[in-house]
Amino acid sequence: MEKLEKPGINKNENKFATRSGIPVKEVYHPSDLTDWDYANKLGEPAQYPFTRGINQPSERTKWVIGQYFGFGTAKSTNELLKYVLEQGAQNLVIAFDLPTQCGYDSDHPMAHGEVGKIGVAIDSLKDVETIFDGINIEGKTISPGGNNAISPIVLAMMLALCEKQHISPQKVKFVFQNDPLKEFISRGAFIFPPKAAVKFAVDTVEYCHKQNLYLSAPQMYCGYHLREGGATIKQAMAFTLANAVAFLDELVSRGINLNDFKCSFQVFLSGGVDFFEEIAARRAFRRMWAKTLKERYGCTNPRVLGIFLMEYTMGSNLTAQQPLNNVVRCTIAAMAAVLGGANGLIVSSYDEALGLPSQEALRVAVRTQQIIGEESGIASTVDPMAGSYYVEALTDELEKGATEIFQKVQDKGGSIEAIKSRYYMNEITKSAYQTFRDIESGRRTVIGVNKYQVKEEKVVKPMKLTSQKEEEEQIQRLQELRRQRDNTQVQKCLAQVKESALKGENLVEPILAAVKAYATIGEICNVLSEIWGRYEQPGI
Amino acid sequence: MTMTRTRPIKVLMSKPGLDGHDRGVKVLTLALRDAGFEVIYTGLRQTPESIVKTAIEEDVDVIGISCLTGNHQILSSEIINLLADKGANDIIVILGGIIPEEDIPILKKAGVKAVFGPGSQMADIIKFIRENVRN
Amino acid sequence: MNNNPTIEKLKAGFLSGNRYSLARLITLLENEDPAAPEIRNWVSSRLSGALRIGITGSGGVGKSSLIDRLISVIRNKGLTVGVAAIDPSSAFTGGALLGDRIRMQRHNDDDGVFIRSIASRGSLGGLAKSIDGIINLMDAFGLNVILVETTGVGQTEVNISNTADLTVLVMVPGYGDEIQLMKAGQLEFADIIVVNKADREGAEELATGIEDVFMLKSNEEPPPVIMTQSNNNIGIEELYKVIENQRTILQSRRAKSVT
Numbered sequence: 032m033e034k035l036e037k038p039g040i041n042k043n044e045n046k047f048a049t050r051s052g053i054p055v056k057e058v059y060h061p062s063d064l065t066d067w068d069y070a071n072k073l074g075e076p077a078q079y080p081f082t083r084g085i086n087q088p089s090e091r092t093k094w095v096i097g098q099y100f101g102f103g104t105a106k107s108t109n110e111l112l113k114y115v116l117e118q119g120a121q122n123l124v125i126a127f128d129l130p131t132q133c134g135y136d137s138d139h140p141m142a143h144g145e146v147g148k149i150g151v152a153i154d155s156l157k158d159v160e161t162i163f164d165g166i167n168i169e170g171k172t173i174s175p176g177g178n179n180a181i182s183p184i185v186l187a188m189m190l191a192l193c194e195k196q197h198i199s200p201q202k203v204k205f206v207f208q209n210d211p212l213k214e215f216i217s218r219g220a221f222i223f224p225p226k227a228a229v230k231f232a233v234d235t236v237e238y239c240h241k242q243n244l245y246l247s248a249p250q251m252y253c254g255y256h257l258r259e260g261g262a263t264i265k266q267a268m269a270f271t272l273a274n275a276v277a278f279l280d281e282l283v284s285r286g287i288n289l290n291d292f293k294c295s296f297q298v299f300l301s302g303g304v305d306f307f308e309e310i311a312a313r314r315a316f317r318r319m320w321a322k323t324l325k326e327r328y329g330c331t332n333p334r335v336l337g338i339f340l341m342e343y344t345m346g347s348n349l350t351a352q353q354p355l356n357n358v359v360r361c362t363i364a365a366m367a368a369v370l371g372g373a374n375g376l377i378v379s380s381y382d383e384a385l386g387l388p389s390q391e392a393l394r395v396a397v398r399t400q401q402i403i404g405e406e407s408g409i410a411s412t413v414d415p416m417a418g419s420y421y422v423e424a425l426t427d428e429l430e431k432g433a434t435e436i437f438q439k440v441q442d443k444g445g446s447i448e449a450i451k452s453r454y455y456m457n458e459i460t461k462s463a464y465q466t467f468r469d470i471e472s473g474r475r476t477v478i479g480v481n482k483y484q485v486k487e488e489k490v491v492k493p494m495k496l497t498s499q500k501e502e503e504e505q506i507q508r509l510q511e512l513r514r515q516r517d518n519t520q521v522q523k524c525l526a527q528v529k530e531s532a533l534k535g536e537n538l539v540e541p542i543l544a545a546v547k548a549y550a551t552i553g554e555i556c557n558v559l560s561e562i563w564g565r566y567e568q569p570g571i
Numbered sequence: 572m573t574m575t576r577t578r579p580i581k582v583l584m585s586k587p588g589l590d591g592h593d594r595g596v597k598v599l600t601l602a603l604r605d606a607g608f609e610v611i612y613t614g615l616r617q618t619p620e621s622i623v624k625t626a627i628e629e630d631v632d633v634i635g636i637s638c639l640t641g642n643h644q645i646l647s648s649e650i651i652n653l654l655a656d657k658g659a660n661d662i663i664v665i666l667g668g669i670i671p672e673e674d675i676p677i678l679k680k681a682g683v684k685a686v687f688g689p690g691s692q693m694a695d696i697i698k699f700i701r702e703n704v705r706n
Numbered sequence: 707m708n709n710n711p712t713i714e715k716l717k718a719g720f721l722s723g724n725r726y727s728l729a730r731l732i733t734l735l736e737n738e739d740p741a742a743p744e745i746r747n748w749v750s751s752r753l754s755g756a757l758r759i760g761i762t763g764s765g766g767v768g769k770s771s772l773i774d775r776l777i778s779v780i781r782n783k784g785l786t787v788g789v790a791a792i793d794p795s796s797a798f799t800g801g802a803l804l805g806d807r808i809r810m811q812r813h814n815d816d817d818g819v820f821i822r823s824i825a826s827r828g829s830l831g832g833l834a835k836s837i838d839g840i841i842n843l844m845d846a847f848g849l850n851v852i853l854v855e856t857t858g859v860g861q862t863e864v865n866i867s868n869t870a871d872l873t874v875l876v877m878v879p880g881y882g883d884e885i886q887l888m889k890a891g892q893l894e895f896a897d898i899i900v901v902n903k904a905d906r907e908g909a910e911e912l913a914t915g916i917e918d919v920f921m922l923k924s925n926e927e928p929p930p931v932i933m934t935q936s937n938n939n940i941g942i943e944e945l946y947k948v949i950e951n952q953r954t955i956l957q958s959r960r961a962k963s964v965t
Contacts, residue, residue, distance in 0.1 A: 129589035129640060141616070144645035145589050219591010219615050260594050347594075351690030384689045386669050451937070460597050467598045471693060480690070567812065568614045578737050579800050579825070604801040609825045611804045614811055621814035625807070628820055630729040659726055 049308040051263045053428050059420035067423065072318075076413045077337060080321040082314045082426065083414040084372030085337035092410035095375040096400045097122055097341075104501055105161035108151040112166055124174040125162070126150030132177040132220040134560075136553030138506045146502035150176060154509045154551045159188045160195065169198045174206040180222040182209040182235040182249075184552055187543040194547075204246040208299070209235055212274040212446055213253045215566065216455045217260025222556055225447045227563035231538065233281045238539040240282075240293045248297045250278060251341060255301040257455075259347050261463025264308065265429060268316050269436035270446070270455055271298060272323060277446040283328060290332045295339060300373070302344040302364035309364065310416055311425035313340060313371030318430055319437070341375040342368045349384040353479035357381035362399055369403055370416055376400060453569045509551070516549040524548045529558050578609070580704055583631040585613040585622045587646045588638065595667065596637040599696070606697050619649035627659055632704040638668040644678065651682040661705040667691065713741050717748065720847065725820065728847050732822055735836040735843070746839040752846040756788070757953060758869065762856045763876035768902040769855050770809035771936040772876060772945075777813050779946045780851050788844035788852040789821040790837065795828060802826075806855055820849060838869050872952055874945075876900045877916075879908035893919060896929055897952050900945060904933035 047055040056063070076083040086093055112123055127150040130142035136154050137146045146152045153159060178185040186207070193200045211228035214221040223231065232250065239249040254262075254271035262270065275298070283289060298320070303309050320338040324330040344364040349357045358381045365378050378396040380388030388396075404410050416422040440449050449455045469475040476482050524545035531541045538559075545555055584600045586593060593615060600612045611629060613622060626634050634654075638646060647666055654660050663684040670678070670688050678686055685699050713734075719727030731749075735742050761769050770791065777787050791806035804823035813819040824840070837854065844852050854870060875896035893899070893916070901913050913931045920928030930948050934941030 129591075133589050135589075140618075141589060144642040145640065148641045214591070217592075217594070219593065220589075221591075259592075261598075351688070386671060460601075463594050463598050464601050467602065568616075569809070578733075578827070579795075579802070600803065604796070604803045605799055607800040609795070609802045609804060609823075611823055612808060614808045617811075617814070621811070624814060624817075625821075627726045628729055628822055629804075629807075630726075630733045657726055658724075 049425070050303065050305040051265050051308060051429070051432070053308070053425065053432070059424060061420060063420050063424045064427075067427075072423070072427070073414075073417055077333065079325070079333070079336055081317040081333075081337040083417055084317070085339060085374065086372070086413055088413050090413075092369060092372070092413055092415075094369060094373055094404075094410075095122065096397060096404075097124060097375055097377040103147050103151060104505065105151055105153070105158040108162050109164050109166070112162065116166065122172040122174065125176055127175065127177040128152045129220065131552060132180065134181055134222040134552055134556030136551050137502065137509050139553055144499075144502070146505050152502075152505050153188075154505070154553070155512055155549045156188050156191050156546050157508075157512055157549060159192055163192055163196075167196060167198075168192065169196070169202045172204040172206060174208075176208065177220060179208055179211045179214050179218075179220055179232070180228060181552060181556065182207050182232055183238070183539045183542050184546065184555055186235050186238065186249075186539060187546040190539075190543055191547050200242065200244055201246065203244075204248075205239070205244065206248045206297070207235060207250060208253065209250045210253045210274065210278075210299075212277060212450065213256050213271075215450045216257060216270070217262070217459060218256045221566045223560060223563040224566045225450050227559075228566075229277055229281050229447065230535075231559070233278055233285070234537045234539055236278070236282055236294070237285055237287065237537055240287060243293045245293050248295045248339070251297040251299045252278070253299040255299045255343055255345075257459065258301045258303070258345060260459050261466060262459045263462050264303065264305075264312050265432040265436055266458060266462060267300070268312060268319065268429070268433035269440065270449075271300075272316070272319055272433075272437050273440040273446045273449065275320075276323065276327065276441075279328065280445075289324065289328045289335055290330045292332075292335055295334065297339045297341050297375075299341045299343070302342050302368040302373075302376075304345075304348055304360050304363045304367075306363055306367050307416075307422055307425055308429070309367035310371040311422050312429050313368070313373065314414070314416075314422075314426045315430035315433065316340075317372070318426075319434060339374045340372065342373040343377045344368070344379045346379055346383050349379060349381070350477060350479050351384045353485065354382050354385065356479055357384070358395060358399070361396065362403070365399055365403055366407075366409060369410055370414075372414060456569065512549055513551075520548045521545070521550045521554070524550055525554060525558050528555060529562065532559055532562050579607055580633065580700060581609045581611075581629065581631045582633045582635060582700065583611050583613065583622070583626050583629060584635045584637065585617055585625075586615045586637050587617050587619055587622055587650070588640065588642050589616060590638060590640040590642070591615055592639050593637075595639075596635075599635070599637075599667070599693075602693055603697070603700075606693075608700075619646060619653055622650055623653040623657065623659070626654070626662055627657055631662060633700055634662060634664045636664065636666045636668075638666065638670075641669070643668060643670055644674060644681070647678055647683050648681045663703055663705070665696075665699070667696075713745070720843075723848070725817075728820065728843060729822070731843055732840050735839040736824065738836065742836070742839070746842070749839065749842045749846045753842060754845055754848055754850075756845040756849055757851045757949075758841055758845070758854065758871045759851065759949060760854045760856065760870035760873040761876060762873060762896075763900075767876045767878045768936045769876050770806040772900065772902060772934065772942070773806075773853050773855055774810040774812065775936050775939055775942040776853065776946060777810060777819055779942050781813075781816065781818055785850035786818040786848065787820070788841075788847070788849035789819070789855065790824055790840055790844070790852070791821065791855040792824045792826055792837070795825040797828060800827075820844065820847075841869060872897045872949060872956065874898045874900055874949070876902050877912060878903045879906045879912045897956065898929055898945075898948055899931045900934050901931060902934050902936055904941065905935050905938070909933060 049055060073082045074080055077085055077087045128147050129145045129149060130137060131153045135142045137152050175185050189205055190200055209232050211221060211232050215225060236249045239247050252271050252275040254267035257267045257270055317338055321336045324336050330336055344361050348360055361378050365376060368376050378399045380392035380396045382388055382392045443449055443454060470477055470481060473481050528541045528545055531538055542555060582603055584596050586596055600610050603610045613625060636647060643666055651664055654662055665685045666683050667687040670686050675686050684703060687696055716727045716730050720731060731745055734745060761773055763769055773789060780787050793802055793804050793806060795802040802825035804825060807821045807823050810821060841852055873895050899916055901909050916931050917928050932941060932945045932948055934945055
């Protein structure tokens with residue numbers, strides 16, 4: 032029988048701290064909240080500074096349960112979508128394969144072996160038409176995954192699809208991740224250099240705003256991937272906000288008044304297991320966002336000041352050892368997300384550290400949210416942690432720390448400079464290495480890994496991915512497409528894209544014409560890279 | 572003549588293909604450095620050709636391939652074949668990432684010396700390298 | 707004459723242009739293998755007259771990125787390039803992160819470029835002990851231009867200037883320039899001085915400051931000071947022109963001093 036040792040994250044005697052290093056006292060009192068006042072620090076739910084969340088009290092703690100899927104061919108994705116729609120899903124999140132995300136056609140040398148592996152392969156509008164064949168997208172939520180470097184092209188394909196289905200794009204909710212800055216920092220699906228990437232991404236946002244696609248969220252500022260890359264929670268908060276500012280500055284420079292923004296913004300965070308710190312971080316981030324939008328951009332519109340938080344529990348917290356333990360970790364992270372006021376949540380599958388999730392693990396992940404939502408009662412009231420001396424102290428401390436880092440980035444010239452000078456990458460690598468050292472040394476306990484290990488491990492078998500045959504078939508389809516389409520028209524459209532890009536114009540419409548002529552993603556990206564160049568990676 | 576092992580072991584950590592997750596490979600690079608190895612990290616989006624060219628110019632003892640997106644079989648065999656073509660098959664190749672159990676025998680048969688899947692311990696990786704590089 | 711078959715095989719491979727043979731011979735010199743003296747001797751009679759350029763300067767001034775751009779310029783002239791990039795080993799663990807070549811990865815598919823990273827392995831001068839022999843190997847292999855990047859530790863420059871035809875010192879504005887300039891030992895051995903990241907504030911002042919130091923010191927012509935922005939690929943062509951120029955000047959100076 033294992034003896035339960037004295038609890039606490041930090042191994043040193045009498046030195047308890049949160050993951051991000053904030054010291055934790057033995058007990059908290061009202062005196063820990065000096066100069067604290069409700070209206071200033073919290074405000075009512077759905078009111079500035081939105082610490083208590085963006086939900087109206089009548090919504091209680093409501094959030095959207097999400098799932099992530101899609102891989103292989105367009106045809107198999109079409110079958111999968113039809114199946115989940117039958118099951119009642121409204122939100123269609125579709126993963127793209129890496130060549131698509133990186134702007135390569137399926138027959139490009141760099142695409143070899145990657146076609147259809149981690150998501151569906153999309154070379155042209157034809158693939159999108161196959162994916163949605165027989166699926167009416169009106170009233171649905173569509174999240175095309177991994178469109179960070181290519182969002183105007185993906186948007187154009189969606190618009191072309193709407194045209195084909197005789198639907199107004201205003202009747203569809205598009206949710207685009209569209210955050211190319213984080214790709215340079217810790218995800219790696221970049222194409223063009225940072226400045227061009229920001230311009231291209233904001234083309235999508237500008238277009239959606241001007242076309243009044245009021246249901247849609249054309250950009251999601253991502254902290255999730257930064258934390259997965261090793262960033263501490265304070266770094267993730269600060270860098271995410273700084274990245275958002277880089278995009279918003281560009282949007283504002285095009286004459287758009289953020290206060291009148293027709294669509295909505297989202298932020299994508301990750302959920303860790305340091306329970307109270309995670310709750311506090313969400314509350315602190317919402318406050319930082321609201322203050323920034325108010326002070327930097329003069330916004331007063333609650334729709335813009337209150338930020339929608341999308342979340343995914345942290346994959347990097349999961350262990351390969353004793354994988355069922357991950358169900359507990361995911362539950363803790365999910366509960367913290369809910370109590371922190373997350374508006375959308377995807378829970379990891381417990382076997383995610385070992386490859387693609389199994390069906391059973393996917394189901395447990397959904398059940399986790401359903402049990403939290405319908406059995407635990409923690410969602411019956413809005414922001415139940417408000418007023419806790421500990422949580423409010425943590426919220427303030429996190430806001431302070433993250434704001435300092437945010438200011439540091441701004442002093443360096445903002446996110447684009449922080450990327451060019453490798454500041455972000457260096458900081459994150461340092462944090463990642465520190466975490467590694469802490470786990471290796473046992474300073475940070477990871478159950479099953481450096482404590483309470485078991486000798487014989489049953490390894491969960493991951494699902495098989497697509498075969499080479501499917502890559503070859505996709506290439507054949509692509510080559511067939513190139514033979515059958517009107518290539519003169521394609522060249523004409525591509526020339527127009529080039530011309531518009533040289534003039535610095537919004538590229539969504541010229542790309543829409545190209546996409547309807549069945550120009551491929553690779554062809555469009557090649558034209559743009561002739562003008563903008565390609566991103567050159569820095570060192571470690 | 573034997574090459575005396577008077578120098579630290581030299582490792583090339585590589586990221587072939589399009590996978591952009593580099594936290595693991597960067598952390599391992601730094602950890603190997605702190606364990607006394609001479610380490611080079613290639614950066615993202617390398618081709619098998621450029622990895623092998625680097626390995627040969629640098630005369631490394633080990634190539635570590637980091638692969639998290641399922642493309643490991645193709646990438647490993649291409650690298651191993653190229654090394655053989657250049658007469659450099661005494662450079663050992665090890666693989667890290669998300670590798671399904673059932674692929675390991677095939678990989679070993681193709682010439683991968685070891686596979687370090689999720690949950691692998693640093694000490695084991697270091698020990699393996701020390702015990703298996705050419706003399 | 708060494709009748710060791712492995713060494714003989716490597717020599718034969720080297721002479722037939724096999725890159726792995728070059729690499730393995732470099733390793734033997736790096737390791738101070740017993741065969742090293744014989745290899746050094748063998749290679750010293752086979753030099754092809756490569757242009758050897760030392761690139762020195764403190765950490766963070768952009769030496770690697772400058773070399774990356776220089777390689778492109780040199781390749782465009784149809785010349786082949788060898789690079790020896792030196793990084794410090796940890797005195798404590800003996801390990802090293804050889805992080806220069808990742809900044810030159812655009813040349814990863816070019817067979818006209820040979821890059822070798824070298825750990826200093828405790829060499830005081832910041833320059834690996836065997837660097838002379840290694841440069842000679844690259845020269846004898848037929849590489850036209852050899853760039854040697856050093857760790858930028860104070861005493862390095864002395865070693866470099868003995869080995870290289872030319873020494874380029876790279877500086878950047880805003881790094882406590884007055885202090886840099888006071889370390890006159892660095893400046894003394896520089897044949898060319900580069901002010902990199904010249905888009906930053908203080909670039910002009912640094913360039914002027916350098917020229918002043920030389921004027922105050924002696925009546926000699928100060929070395930050329932070139933402004934570059936390696937990140938933006940600005941000033942590199944000019945730098946190479948100056949390198950070629952300086953080489954000619956220095957060669958004729960040496961010829962004169964001998965007569």
